[in-house]
Amino acid sequence: MNPLDTNVRRPRSVLAPLAALALCAASLLFGGPAAHAGTVKPRIVGGDPVGIGEVPWVVQLLNPNPSGGNDFCAGTLIAPNKVLTSAWCVAGHNWVTAGKAVLDSAVKGAAGAGSTTRSIHAQWVDPAYNPSLSAVTVDNDLAVLTLDKAVAGRDYLALASPDESDLYDPGFAPPTVYGWGNTSSSVTGSNPGGALHSATLSLNSDSTCAAALDALSPHAFAPGHMMCAGEGGTGDDSTGHTTCVGDEGSPVVYGNYIVGVVSHLGARTATQDCNVPGTYDVFTKNITYYPQIRDQIYSTDATRDGKADVLARAADGTSYLYASTGTAYQSRVASPVPLANYNTVIQADVDQDGYQDYILRATGTGNMFLGKRTADSPTYVYTHFGSGWGPVKGIVVTGDITGDGTADIISEDSTGHVWVFAGGGAYDYHYGTDLNWSQYNLVIGHGDFNGDGYPDVLAREATTGNLYLLPGVSYTPEAPFGPPVLISGGWNGYDKLVAVGDWSGDGLPDVLGRTPSGALFLLKGTGATTPGPGTFAPPVKMGTGWSMYNMLG
Numbered sequence: 177m178n179p180l181d182t183n184v185r186r187p188r189s190v191l192a193p194l195a196a197l198a199l200c201a202a203s204l205l206f207g208g209p210a211a212h213a214g215t216v217k218p219r220i221v222g223g224d225p226v227g228i229g230e231v232p233w234v235v236q237l238l239n240p241n242p243s244g245g246n247d248f249c250a251g252t253l254i255a256p257n258k259v260l261t262s263a264w265c266v267a268g269h270n271w272v273t274a275g276k277a278v279l280d281s282a283v284k285g286a287a288g289a290g291s292t293t294r295s296i297h298a299q300w301v302d303p304a305y306n307p308s309l310s311a312v313t314v315d316n317d318l319a320v321l322t323l324d325k326a327v328a329g330r331d332y333l334a335l336a337s338p339d340e341s342d343l344y345d346p347g348f349a350p351p352t353v354y355g356w357g358n359t360s361s362s363v364t365g366s367n368p369g370g371a372l373h374s375a376t377l378s379l380n381s382d383s384t385c386a387a388a389l390d391a392l393s394p395h396a397f398a399p400g401h402m403m404c405a406g407e408g409g410t411g412d413d414s415t416g417h418t419t420c421v422g423d424e425g426s427p428v429v430y431g432n433y434i435v436g437v438v439s440h441l442g443a444r445t446a447t448q449d450c451n452v453p454g455t456y457d458v459f460t461k462n463i464t465y466y467p468q469i470r471d472q473i474y475s476t477d478a479t480r481d482g483k484a485d486v487l488a489r490a491a492d493g494t495s496y497l498y499a500s501t502g503t504a505y506q507s508r509v510a511s512p513v514p515l516a517n518y519n520t521v522i523q524a525d526v527d528q529d530g531y532q533d534y535i536l537r538a539t540g541t542g543n544m545f546l547g548k549r550t551a552d553s554p555t556y557v558y559t560h561f562g563s564g565w566g567p568v569k570g571i572v573v574t575g576d577i578t579g580d581g582t583a584d585i586i587s588e589d590s591t592g593h594v595w596v597f598a599g600g601g602a603y604d605y606h607y608g609t610d611l612n613w614s615q616y617n618l619v620i621g622h623g624d625f626n627g628d629g630y631p632d633v634l635a636r637e638a639t640t641g642n643l644y645l646l647p648g649v650s651y652t653p654e655a656p657f658g659p660p661v662l663i664s665g666g667w668n669g670y671d672k673l674v675a676v677g678d679w680s681g682d683g684l685p686d687v688l689g690r691t692p693s694g695a696l697f698l699l700k701g702t703g704a705t706t707p708g709p710g711t712f713a714p715p716v717k718m719g720t721g722w723s724m725y726n727m728l729g
Contacts, residue, residue: 220355221451222417223373228282233332234354234372235259237321237425238285239275248285249425250355251277252333252434255473255581256326257297257530260335261425263305264440266319271296277323279330282371284356297530298322298482300472302465303682307440310396312389317439317460320472322480325551326529333427333434334581335470336463338629339651343430344403344463350378351405351430353457355438357423361413361451363444375417377405377428377457388456400464403436406457411448419457420450428459436462466629467703468683474575474583474623475678476525478512478532484622484677486688487523488725489515500679503698504718513547513556521729523676524573524583524622526601533601535573535585542566546601561603570613574621574675575631578607579651586621586633586656588613596653607653615639622675623685624648625711627703633657634675634687641668645707661707670697674728689715694723 228234235251237259249265259277269275281291301319309315336343343351354374382397385404389396397404405428410416419426419438428436436459445452462469478485483500488508490496493516496508513534515521520537526546527533534547534556544562549555565571570588577584582599589595592614597603613619617638625632630648637644644660667673670689679686684701691697697715704710722728 220353220357220373220375220418220423221359221361221413221420222415223355223359223375225371226354226374228280228372231354231372232279232330234279234427235261236278236281236284236356237261237265237271237275238278239269239271246285248356248422250423250427250438251321251425252427252437253279253327253330254320254332254335254434254469255528256328256330256332257323257528258473259321259323260427260434260437260469261319261321262437262439263301263317263319264307264314265425266299266321267301267305267307271299271321275299275321277321279327284371292327294323294325294327296321297324297480300475300482300683302468309398310389311393313393313396313398313402313458314440315398315401315460316465318437318462318465318469320469322475322482322530324530328529333429334432335466336430336433336435337466337470337579337651338463339579340433341463343433343435344379344461346379346381348379349430350376351428351435352376353405353419353423353426353428353436353438353459355419355423355426357426357438358420358449359413361411361416361418361420361448363447363449375419377417378407380404380406380456385456385458388454389458392455397458401461402458403461404456404458405436409450409452409455411451411453413451416451418451434462436460463629467624467627470575470629471623471678471683471685473528474525475683476528476530476532477677478523480530482678483681484679484686485523486674486676487511487513487515487521487727487729488722489521489727490724491726493517500681502679502681503716505696512549512554515727515729518545519727520571521727522571522573523729526573526583526599528582535571537565537568537571540566542568544603546603548601559601561601570616570619572619572621572633572675574633574648575623577631577648577651577656578653584653586619588619596656598653609654609656611657616644618673619646620673620675620687622677623701625685625701625703626707627705630656634663634673635660636667636673641666643667645711647707663707663711664709672728687712688728690722690725690728692723693720695720696722 233253238246251259251261275296281288304316306315426438495511495515498505522535567590584599585597594611616635618636621633633646649658672690700713
């Protein structure tokens with residue numbers, strides 16, 4: 177019996193993984209960085225107190241400052257081991273050495289009783305972050321912190337995907353911002369600290385935002401990158417509703433979705449830190465950055481350094497791991513999983529715990545296994561999840577196809593028909609599609625190659641050697657991909673192609689290619705929105721001698 181013919185189900189509803197960013201501007205005197213934890217002014221102006229138990233995904237970020245105390249920012253849990261915050265909070269600072277993420281703490285700036293604390297394993301700032309867009313705003317202000325250990329069993333927020341673009345319609349229900357920022361706009365008033373607050377702010381049109389902000393500083397508002405919210409500054413804290421100093425990195429939320437993150441408050445007057453008449457709260461429009469943020473969710477690699485790795489098996493079954501340097505590879509070490517008895521290996525963090533998992537197909541039996549480790553033990557445990565997969569032509573894990581926040585398996589059966597197995601580790605439900613890939617002799621994928629927010633597949637045509645992008649177009653698992661779009665020809669010059677993820681560490685998916693002579697090339701993804709020859713940079717030769725390996729993954 178075809179192993180793909182059982183347990184078919186309908187699409188699942190979107191749950192809650194991911195999040196994003198925002199910008200807050202408010203005045204005429206251009207201020208510097210927010211104060212440290214000992215002097216940061218707490219709470220949102222005009223907001224309402226919120227119990228920390230109501231928002232378990234809100235995170236306090238603390239980083240010791242050489243002058244004393246802690247630098248403070250807020251963040252949002254967007255996966256069990258990922259926190260989204262403002263690039264302004266992270267850029268130029270070392271969060272890995274001593275930074276902490278604190279959850280469940282009712283005490284601002286400290287780990288209170290019953291709180292959960294995690295160290296920071298890695299930090300990522302959007303390469304396009306621009307702290308000098310204008311005198312009152314910064315641009316591309318997003319960062320992701322990777323925790324040293326996942327927070328198990330915890331709710332986290334979903335990033336608004338291209339399917340949720342209506343959340344940004346000014347006529348849609350208003351989102352809510354949460355933060356520990358200042359409840360008084362005065363630069364000299366008393367600033368009692370402590371409680372988390374929230375405020376609901378209606379979205380405004382781009383034209384309204386641009387008219388107000390561009391009057392303060394030319395080109396301060398960047399349509400498409402930002403969204404404008406609130407009723408505008410009133411100058412009176414009894415009537416104002418606005419974010420303020422101390423809210424940097426805080427989430428803007430609608431339902432289970434995060435639609436923005438408060439950015440550095442760069443404009444103020446001599447007497448007011450925020451709530452200045454004629455200004456609006458402005459937040460980065462995170463749907464624009466969905467591919468970059470989502471790729472950080474799935475950026476796990478074996479060495480946990482933010483750059484993808486490749487596994488290689490020699491003819492005698494000996495298995496190795498080559499770690500990336502970004503442009504080349506390090507000396508090989510023993511593979512974390514033995515590959516002698518398998519003919520397929522795919523790397524993917526299926527449960528987003530920050531540790532690489534391995535999907536393996538056994539030689540001979542065709543049985544499928546998921547190899548997993550934990551934060552407490554480097555030993556992999558293997559779970560059998562499928563039988564009879566020997567005839568399956570293609571197995572791809574390119575990301576989340578069903579929209580539930582976990583990595584799914586795409587398989588091509590012996591007749592070329594395509595199936596989607598829902599992720600989470602069990603892979604016991606699947607969906608049939610109307611797709612047929614029999615014209616291709618290779619299908620691979622790991623990420624979003626055209627930057628539209630959906631994971632894609634690369635397919636090489638058997639008769640011509642042309643490489644096509646099979647673009648992701650929706651989270652409908654029965655119809656996840658659109659018609660093929662030609663990238664370029666000549667790809668039959670490689671006898672092995674492997675989509676390992678982000679080899680270079682720039683947040684974009686890359687491909688490794690091996691020639692029959694054993695030369696290994698890096699084909700660096702560019703993020704080009706229109707598929708074509710520019711989808712990949714010219715190949716860069718990284719080394720030779722790879723003909724000794726009969727499997728790469």
